Amino acid sequence: MYSESELAGAVEAGALTPEAAAAFRNHVAASRATPAVDEEHFRLLSGFNDIFVTIAAALILLAIGKLGGSLVAAMVGAGPEPHIIGANLIGGGAAVAATSWMLAEYFTARRRLALPSILLLLGLVGGAGATIAGLFVINIPWLETSLHITTELQRGRLAGVVAAVAGTLTALAALVHWRRFMFPITVAAGALAVVGVSVGVITSLIPAARDWVNAILLVGGLGTFVAAMRWDMSDLERRTRRADVAFWLHLAAAPLIAHPVFHMLGVFDGEIGAPMAALVFALYLFFAFVALAVDRRALLVSSLAYVLWAMYSLFHQSGAVELSAAFTGLVIGSALLSLSAFWHPMRRAAVGLLGGFARRLPPTQQGALA
Numbered sequence: 001m002y003s004e005s006e007l008a009g010a011v012e013a014g015a016l017t018p019e020a021a022a023a024f025r026n027h028v029a030a031s032r033a034t035p036a037v038d039e040e041h042f043r044l045l046s047g048f049n050d051i052f053v054t055i056a057a058a059l060i061l062l063a064i065g066k067l068g069g070s071l072v073a074a075m076v077g078a079g080p081e082p083h084i085i086g087a088n089l090i091g092g093g094a095a096v097a098a099t100s101w102m103l104a105e106y107f108t109a110r111r112r113l114a115l116p117s118i119l120l121l122l123g124l125v126g127g128a129g130a131t132i133a134g135l136f137v138i139n140i141p142w143l144e145t146s147l148h149i150t151t152e153l154q155r156g157r158l159a160g161v162v163a164a165v166a167g168t169l170t171a172l173a174a175l176v177h178w179r180r181f182m183f184p185i186t187v188a189a190g191a192l193a194v195v196g197v198s199v200g201v202i203t204s205l206i207p208a209a210r211d212w213v214n215a216i217l218l219v220g221g222l223g224t225f226v227a228a229m230r231w232d233m234s235d236l237e238r239r240t241r242r243a244d245v246a247f248w249l250h251l252a253a254a255p256l257i258a259h260p261v262f263h264m265l266g267v268f269d270g271e272i273g274a275p276m277a278a279l280v281f282a283l284y285l286f287f288a289f290v291a292l293a294v295d296r297r298a299l300l301v302s303s304l305a306y307v308l309w310a311m312y313s314l315f316h317q318s319g320a321v322e323l324s325a326a327f328t329g330l331v332i333g334s335a336l337l338s339l340s341a342f343w344h345p346m347r348r349a350a351v352g353l354l355g356g357f358a359r360r361l362p363p364t365q366q367g368a369l370a
Contacts, residue, residue, distance in 0.1 A: 044114050053116040057103055061096050061123050068095025076138075086138025093130030097173070100124040108181045117183050121174075125189055128173035132166040160204020167197035184244035188252040191227060195220035195256065214260035221256025228253055229294065236362050247296070254298035258287070262306040272313045280310040288339070292350040295362045300336075308332055 044050075072091025073084055100123030108117040136143070143149070149158055174190035177183065199216055202209045209216065228249030235242040262268075267280060284307045287299040308328055315324040339346065348364045 046113065050113050050115040053107060053113060054119050057107070057116055057119055057123075060103075061099060061119075064099045065092035065096045065127075068092045083138055083141075086134045086136075086140075089130045089134025089137060091134075093127040093132075093134055095127070096123050097127030097131060100127060101177075104177075104181060108183055117181075118185055121177060121183060121186055121189060124177055125170050125173050125193065129166050129170040129193075132169045133162065136162040136166070156207060157204045160200045163200035164197050164204065167193050167200055171197065182241065184241060185248045187227075187231075187245045188224075188248035191224045191249060192252055195224065214264050217256050218260040218264075221253050221260065224249055224253035224256060228296075232294065232296075232362070233360050236360075238362065250294075250296045250298045254302035258299060258303035258306070262303065267306050267309060272310055273317075274314065277310040277314050280306055289350055292343070292347040293354060293361060295347060300339075304332075304336075 069088035069090075069092030073087040076083065076087045100120045104117065104120040104124070107113050108120060143158065144155075147154075147158070149155055171190045171193035174186050174193060178186040178190070195217065198220055199213060202216055203213070228246045231242050231246035231249060232238075235246075261283065262280070265276070265279065267276070272280070284300075284303055287303050291297055291299045311331060312324050312328045315327045344364070351358045351361055351364055354361070
């Protein structure tokens with residue numbers, strides 16, 4: 001399967017004429033009875049070779065991380081536990097980050113393999129974050145002495161500052177990766193790093209804010225969703241890399257929005273009653289409306305566990321103890337299959353309720369435009 005961005009690249013390279021690409025899109029849209037944008041194309045594998053390369057790269061990164069950490073730990077010699085942990089983080093993190101970059105020069109820049117590229121991106125940003133964290137960890141005794149840190153509260157603030165600095169530099173590593181490889185998931189990784197930095201800074205400066213982590217994550221999720229929409233609105237027909245970037249941003253934003261909302265409601269604090277279940281269903285319907293309007297399904301997937309639990313609790317309380325799970329799966333599964341089957345007409349109805357704002361959303365008309 002070829003993605004929209006690859007079709008656009010073929011047009012730019014002269015391998016296909018714009019008319020031929022548009023005719024192909026129209027043919028696919030007509031044969032599937034749905035606009036191309038509604039398919040929300042996502043290519044993770046181009047063949048089994050992607051899995052083969054990913055396994056091989058994972059083995060190499062694990063081995064390099066272990067060897068690099070052991071080498072640096074041996075060089076710095078014996079010392080207190082933070083000293084050894086920091087040395088392992090520095091050596092292993094730097095080795096993994098450097099190796100990930102070198103492998104990405106071939107498998108991401110030249111081969112454009114999606115699954116291995118995701119692993120290598122995680123290796124780069126994770127290795128960079130581990131290296132920065134290791135530099136702080138190895139200097140913890142000196143930092144505590146220099147800053148006169150003696151209480152647990154002060155240590156907690158120092159940990160928050162360390163996390164914020166590591167997250168900031170990790171986000172910068174993601175930015176460098178994006179500038180070099182223009183790989184769509186990189187932007188989402190940078191957005192998650194920014195959210196992590198925000199949580200670290202706020203909780204370190206305001207210790208009481210630790211009780212409001214879910215609210216902070218929700219704000220970060222909404223910000224990530226806005227960023228996703230900006231990328232989406234720059235390519236409404238989803239023919240370029242910008243649509244792929246938006247896809248990953250939506251995928252990152254969805255759990256940051258859904259999980260804090262339902263956790264603040266206390267959905268998993270125990271069996272829920274009918275009023276709470278009704279609220280969960282209402283929220284899920286709202287998420288479904290948003291998903292239909294923006295033509296992205298990530299919110300529905302991220303909040304699925306909560307609506308499953310709500311319906312399971314209702315069946316359980318009604319007396320169907322042994323068959324609660326079966327009834328829940330049947331009802332929710334049928335609803336989701338119906339939503340998938342009638343996605344286009346339901347989306348057309350949802351977008352029709354938005355008036356003039358519909359012009360900023362992906363088109364609902366049949367076929368692809370030239």
